[in-house]
Amino acid sequence: MAIYLFADTQVLVQGITGNQGSFHTRQMVSYGTRIVAGVSPGKGGQNLDDIPVYHTVAAAVADHRVDASILFIPAPFAKDAAFEAIDAGIKILVLLPEHIPLHDTMAIMAFAQCRGTTVVGPNTFGVVSSGKCKIGIMPNRFFLPGNIGVVSRSGTLCYEIVANLTACGYGTSTVVGLGGDRVVGLNFIDVLQEFEKDQQTEAIVLVGEIGGSSEEEAAEFIKSNVTKPVIVYLAGKSAPPGKRMGHAGAIIERGKGTFEGKVQAFEAAGVPVAQLPFQVPGILDKALKK
Amino acid sequence: MKLYEYMGKELLAEYGIPIPEGGVAATAEEAAELAGKIGSVVLKAQILSGKRGKAGGICFTDNYVEASRVAADLLGSQLNGYQVEAVLVEKKLQIDREFYLAISVDSAARKPIILASAKGGIDIEDVPEEDLVKMNLDVTVGMQPFVTREITRRLGVTDVVAKQIAEILGKLYRLFVEMDAELVEINPLVISGETVIAADAKITIDDDALFRQSSLPTVQERTAAEKQAHELGLSYVELDGEIAVMANGAGITMATLDLIQFYGGTAANFLDAGGGAGIEQTAKALELLLAKKPKVILINIFGGITRCDDVAKAFAYVKQNGGIPVPVVFRLVGTNEERGREILLAEGINAYKLMHEAAQKAVEIVKGN
Numbered sequence: 001m002a003i004y005l006f007a008d009t010q011v012l013v014q015g016i017t018g019n020q021g022s023f024h025t026r027q028m029v030s031y032g033t034r035i036v037a038g039v040s041p042g043k044g045g046q047n048l049d050d051i052p053v054y055h056t057v058a059a060a061v062a063d064h065r066v067d068a069s070i071l072f073i074p075a076p077f078a079k080d081a082a083f084e085a086i087d088a089g090i091k092i093l094v095l096l097p098e099h100i101p102l103h104d105t106m107a108i109m110a111f112a113q114c115r116g117t118t119v120v121g122p123n124t125f126g127v128v129s130s131g132k133c134k135i136g137i138m139p140n141r142f143f144l145p146g147n148i149g150v151v152s153r154s155g156t157l158c159y160e161i162v163a164n165l166t167a168c169g170y171g172t173s174t175v176v177g178l179g180g181d182r183v184v185g186l187n188f189i190d191v192l193q194e195f196e197k198d199q200q201t202e203a204i205v206l207v208g209e210i211g212g213s214s215e216e217e218a219a220e221f222i223k224s225n226v227t228k229p230v231i232v233y234l235a236g237k238s239a240p241p242g243k244r245m246g247h248a249g250a251i252i253e254r255g256k257g258t259f260e261g262k263v264q265a266f267e268a269a270g271v272p273v274a275q276l277p278f279q280v281p282g283i284l285d286k287a288l289k290k
Numbered sequence: 291m292k293l294y295e296y297m298g299k300e301l302l303a304e305y306g307i308p309i310p311e312g313g314v315a316a317t318a319e320e321a322a323e324l325a326g327k328i329g330s331v332v333l334k335a336q337i338l339s340g341k342r343g344k345a346g347g348i349c350f351t352d353n354y355v356e357a358s359r360v361a362a363d364l365l366g367s368q369l370n371g372y373q374v375e376a377v378l379v380e381k382k383l384q385i386d387r388e389f390y391l392a393i394s395v396d397s398a399a400r401k402p403i404i405l406a407s408a409k410g411g412i413d414i415e416d417v418p419e420e421d422l423v424k425m426n427l428d429v430t431v432g433m434q435p436f437v438t439r440e441i442t443r444r445l446g447v448t449d450v451v452a453k454q455i456a457e458i459l460g461k462l463y464r465l466f467v468e469m470d471a472e473l474v475e476i477n478p479l480v481i482s483g484e485t486v487i488a489a490d491a492k493i494t495i496d497d498d499a500l501f502r503q504s505s506l507p508t509v510q511e512r513t514a515a516e517k518q519a520h521e522l523g524l525s526y527v528e529l530d531g532e533i534a535v536m537a538n539g540a541g542i543t544m545a546t547l548d549l550i551q552f553y554g555g556t557a558a559n560f561l562d563a564g565g566g567a568g569i570e571q572t573a574k575a576l577e578l579l580l581a582k583k584p585k586v587i588l589i590n591i592f593g594g595i596t597r598c599d600d601v602a603k604a605f606a607y608v609k610q611n612g613g614i615p616v617p618v619v620f621r622l623v624g625t626n627e628e629r630g631r632e633i634l635l636a637e638g639i640n641a642y643k644l645m646h647e648a649a650q651k652a653v654e655i656v657k658g659n
Contacts, residue, residue, distance in 0.1 A: 075498065076501060076502070099498040100498065101470055101496055101498045101499035101502075102395060102470070102472060102496045102498065102499070103429075103467060103470055103496070103499065104499075105400075106395070106400060106401060106402065106429050107429055109400040109401075110400075110401070110428065110429045110430050111430075114430070125565075125594070137565070137594065137595055138594055139593070139594045139624055139625055152541070153541065154539060154540055154541025154542070155539050155541065155565060155594070156537070156538055156539025156541060156542040156565065156592050156594060157539060157541030157542040157544075157545055158541070159592050159594055159624075160542055160545070160592050160645065163592070163623070180540060180541075182395060182397050182472075183395060183397055183400050184400075185400075187398075207541070209540075209541055209544060210544070212397055213397075213398065214397070214398070217398065235541050235542075235544040235545040235548060236544045236548070237548045237551065238544075238547045238548045238550070238551035238557070239544060239547065239560075240529065275552065276545075276548070276549060276552060276646060277545055277645070277646075278644065278645075278646055
């Protein structure tokens with residue numbers, strides 16, 4: 001069944017006529033995603049291939065059933081575009097942009113919560129239910145259907161892990177990029193909960209990194225709520241304390257969010273932690289007793 | 291972007307939060323002049339680090355000659371790894387109690403959080419959980435009177451003090467929102483008699499919002515190379531090892547560093563070229579790595595939106611134009627991989643497919659030297 005996105009999910013692209021927007025729209029279409037409309041203020045009435053472009057989200061949803069929207073909008077304007085999608089009643093919003101101001105993100109989260117919209121990101125590569133629907137920028141060829149659910153904070157590292165799985169014959173049910181920012185919508189616990197309920201998903205791979213406390217919270221949740229096997233890979237073992245390593249979250253502060261602390265939390269929950277990315281499939285073999 | 295204490299206090303004052311009388315001095319003469327005017331003073335070294343008191347960066351005196359001498363000692367000195375370029379000279383407060391007050395961002399709740407304690411001061415990090423008041427704020431309603439009533443109730447203060455703290459909280463939240471702060475922290479918030487005064491200010495502004503905060507001064511915390519990388523749109527951190535690293539994506543760059551460590555090597559830097567880096571950006575990133583004269587360069591590319599042929603072209607360009615005098619180990623997979631491999635082969639480089647093999651090779655080269 002997969003989670004969040006399905007074969008019949010209808011998708012809107014905000015910022016469809018831009019460089020990134022048009023390129024990735026075509027990539028998503030070639031993956032099989034049902035893109036029903038795009039929005040670019042000032043460009044209503046145009047088309048991208050055979051996808052109609054609208055001036056506003058309200059105009060797009062008047063003509064089409066839209067289940068999810070993805071933003072290819074420069075960070076300074078992302079708040080307005082996100083509000084527009086939420087206000088139009090769209091239930092899944094993928095916030096792709098990096099560098100959205102933190103206060104804008106908090107405002108988006110508050111409005112989304114009030115309207116019941118699920119937000120993915122910001123600073124995410126998106127979500128893909130393999131073989132069914134991809135909303136994001138991940139390279140198509142690594143995301144083949146299967147029974148492993150993957151949830152990750154970082155993008156390229158997640159592709160790396162998924163490519164390792166694919167090479168060993170493991171396809172994926174759904175792959176969710178939470179995003180690298182300090183405040184993001186979906187978190188590990190939300191996604192673990194969905195994977196636990198999903199019949200297609202047999203095992204879960206969680207890709208975390210140093211900084212913040214979301215891995216520790218996930219470990220605590222797994223202990224009493226997840227019966228399926230979970231395998232973890234954590235990046236940042238070698239990172240020196242106090243240095244910011246790119247992601248806003250990847251900073252070790254006040255003794256919290258350390259690599260060792262996270263490993264201990266998972267081990268206490270009975271969850272194996274891979275030392276290196278390429279070890280994940282082997283640990284999965286053991287967990288699934290292949 | 292972290293602000294110096296004196297900049298933070300200027301902001302507090304702008305928003306009407308009481309701060310001690312004083313001013314900032316860049317020379318011993320300026321410090322003496324301020325001390326002569328104020329009388330009994332405290333001199334505080336302006337660095338972007340806490341624990342200044344324990345490092346000797348905070349001194350008290352009621353004599354302007356001594357103030358001049360202390361300022362002369364502090365200015366230009368190294369404190370906690372930072373060079374002192376300014377000293378804040380302020381009226382010494384009569385301190386009856388020290389509180390802690392901060393507004394920050396709670397990642398788990400996705401909301402702002404107020405942190406307060408009646409046990410503020412130097413050891414705030416060791417204050418037990420039960421002495422810390424924490425309250426999330428809903429951004430749609432903001433700092434309402436019911437919030438400040440609850441916080442001052444839990445702090446257990448007199449009505450006179452509660453009224454002042456409530457006012458400070460309102461102003462502090464307005465500053466937090468309007469200035470796009472990630473953190474506004476007052477530690478200690480001093481109770482002097484019946485007056486509440488902010489004796490320190492630690493403010494961090496969200497880097498991603500600096501484009502709309504043009505009134506703020508620029509505070510540079512990066513090294514020269516880190517600054518250059520930032521201007522190129524690269525995420526770069528200097529480390530002190532031997533293998534220069536470039537990868538695309540923060541997570542995979544960290545994983546690359548972990549692999550180097552696993553095989554017994556050390557990384558010279560963290561360089562995340564980001565997703566979708568083009569030819570020019572990649573070439574500049576390579577030049578940045580070369581400038582640090584590493585023993586070997588390890589490039590780990592998993593092309594999603596980044597195109598392998600672009601990275602290979604950038605490498606060929608730098609090699610043909612400036613030359614690359616150190617061994618380079620490449621790992622290249624993903625979008626346009628075949629084309630990228632061909633370009634590298636023409637430059638005499640056989641790229642690896644697996645990142646751990648590439649990392650292992652880079653470490654072997656260093657050890658072989």
